[in-house]
Amino acid sequence: MIEVLQTGPLNTVQDLGRFGFRNAGVTSSGAMDRLALMVGNLLVGNAEGEAALEIQTFPFRLRFERDMAVAVTGADCEARLDGRRLPPWWAMPVLSGQVLELDTPRRAARAYLCLAGGIEVEPVMGSRSTSLRGGFGGLEGRFLAANDRLPVAGAAGPAVPQGGFGVMPPETALAAHFPAPEDGTLLVRAVPAGEYALFGAEAERFWTQTWKISSHSDRTGYRLSGEPIRLASPVELRSHGVVPGVVQMPPSGEPIIQMSDANTAGGYPKMAGVIDVDLWRLGQARIGSRIRFVRSSIAEAREAERAVRAYLDDVRCTVPMLAQALAAMSRR
Amino acid sequence: MMKGRKRKSGSLTAQMLDPATLEQIALWLEGAGVASIEIETEDGRLVRIVTGEDAALRDAGVDPVAAAPVEPHSVRPAKSQIAGHFLPVHPARDAAEAAIGASVFPEQIVGFVGIGPLIMPIRAEEAGTLRACTVGPGDLVGYGDTVFLIEPAQ
C-alpha cells in the first residue's frame, strides 16, 4: 500500500489507456506522457504499461507502507525522499514509512510515479486508467485525495540496485529524432487532416505562427490562443470519431488539440493531426507555454517511432544487466 | 582509504605525480574558483595543488606541487561504482547536484556516470566540502575510479 498525504486536484491513476470501447463513447484516457510512464515502469522491472500515478498538481506527498521499488519520471519535481533530493528520471528502493515529496516543476507539466508491481486497482474495460468524466477506472473513477490508500501489486522483476539509478531522459537520448525547441517554443509535428484544404491560403498561418496554450487546457484538450484562422463560410460536419492529437478549428478560429481524455466524437473542421510519436512532448507542455506546428509526414513519424522503440528496448535490456553487474561487484 | 582498491588505470599516487594531471586538476580548480587543495597520497605525503590565481600562496613561496607530511585535514575520494562516461550534471538539469566548494553530506549524490541508456550516481562517502573534480565531462571512468575529491568536515 501507499498512502497519499498531500495532493492537489486532478492527480490520477493512469496506464497506457483504455482501448476497444471508443465505439461506445468511452475515451481512451491514459498517461499524457506515455513515454515517461513506460520508462518509469521499465526502471522498476514492470511491463511498460503498468498503472502508475500521474501527478500534475503540486505539492504532492506520499508515504510507502511497505518496502518496494519506485521510479519518478517525467517532469523534474525536485523529488525528495525523507527530505533527501533525488535526481529526475530516477529509480530506487524505498523503505516502509519513507515519505516522497514532489514540488511544482519549473519545466514540463507532469511527473509519473511508477511502483514495482504496479498500482493494483481493479481494471475497468481492460484498463486501470482513471476516466474522470466517466467516473470509472483508477481509484473509484476520481482523482486522488489526502488519506487515499492505493494497493501495489507484488514485484515480479529483479531488485532495483540499492543506491538507486537513473535513465537518460528521452529529451536527451532521443534529441536527434525530435526537433529542438526554438526560443522556448515547442515544435510539434503534425500532418494535415480532413478539412485542411478548406482553409486555403489561410492554412499557411497555422504553421507559421506561434500558439500559446491557454489556461482552458487540461487532459481533455488544449485550447490554443493566437491569430484566429476562420473559414470563409463555417461548416459543421456530421458527428464523427476523433482521436487524441486531432487539431480542430472551432468557429472562434483558435485551434483545439484533443488530448488523452479526448471526446470520442467531434464535429469541428479538422486542420491537422499531431503525429502520435510527438504526443508525449505535448503532454508535458505547460499552460502558458508556446508551441508551433511543423508540417511532417508519415515517413518522418515512422523514423521517430523506430528511435523511440529502440530507446525503450535498450532501457529494458540494460536495467537487468546493470542490476547483475552491481550485484557481482558488491560480492567482491 | 585508498588501500585495497581495484583500479583499471593505475594508482592515484602515480597519476597525482604526473605533471600533466596535476596541471589539469589545477585548471579545474581555477575554473571552479577554488584556490588550492591538498591531497593525501598512498605513501603518506600531502600534495597541495594551487591554482594560478592564488597569488598569496605563490608570493609566500609555496611550491604549487608541494609534498608535506600527512595532516589530519586530508581529502577523500568520491568514486565511480561502475565503468561508464562521467556526467558532472544530470542531463535534465542545468546545474550540478553539488558545486565545487559546496558542503556535502554522506551519501549525497555529487555526480553521475552514464552507462548506455542508464545513469549511476557518484556519492560522497562522508560529510565534507567538495573540493575538486578530477575527471572531465564525458570522460570514461572505471570501477572504483576517483571522480571527486572531498575535504572531510572537521
Add this chain to the structure above:
Amino acid sequence: MSVMQGNVLSTPAIVATATADEPKISMIGTGAYLIEAPGAFDLPTQRRIWALAHAVEDWPEVREVVPGVTNLLVILKQTPEEPEQLHLRLGHEWDCARSIDLSGKTVEIPVTYGGDNATDLAAICDYSGLSDREVVRLHWQGDYTVVALGSAPGFGYLHGLDPRIYMPRKTVPSLRMLKGTVTIGGMQTGVSVLTGPNGWNSIGFAEMQMFEPTKTPPALLAPGDRVRFRPERIEL
C-alpha cells in the same frame, strides 16, 4: 453535437466535394483514417457504414473502429508503412460494402415526461407551435434507431424523430443537466449519460442505466438497435 441540425444537412459542404458515390477518406494524425460517406444522411447510407465497419474491424492492422453519423473512424494499431495502400483498400472496401441491417435488439425506455427536468419543453412548444401534450406524444410515438454511440460513454444518437419536433441545440447550454435527461438536439434525440453541461433540449427523465462500466458490454445501446420511449408519467 449539433451536427445533425437541419441547416447542416441541407448544405453538406464537405460531402459535396466528393463525387456522387465517392467517399471522402482522410487521415487524422498517423494512426487513424476517417471515411465519410457521400450524400445526405439516410439510414441506407448508415447501414452501409455499419457494413464497412464490420468488414474492416477484423483487419490485422486495425485496433478499433468507431462508426459515426454516415462515417467511420478506423484506428490502427500502428502508423502504416504504406499509407496510400491502406487508403486505396479502404476505398475499395467501401465500394464493396452493401447496406446491412444490423439485427439489433429493441430497447424500451420508461420516461417521465415534463416535470422538473423538462426545462426546455416550453421552448419546443414555442418553436414548433405545438402544445406540450402534442410534443410529448410525438416523441413517445416515434420509432427510433441507434445511429451511433459517442460523445459520452454509452450515449446513443437516435434517429427517427418526427420533423415537427426538431429543435436546434441551445446556444447557451444548461450547465448541469442531470444524467438520464431525455433530450432533443436538432433532428436527433437521446438520453444523457453524464451529469454536466449539455446543449440539447430537455423534455423528460429516464431512470434506466444507459452505461455500466463493469458490465459486458458496458453500453446498453448498440448501433442498429431500435428504441421506444414508454411514457410512464406525464407531468404537464
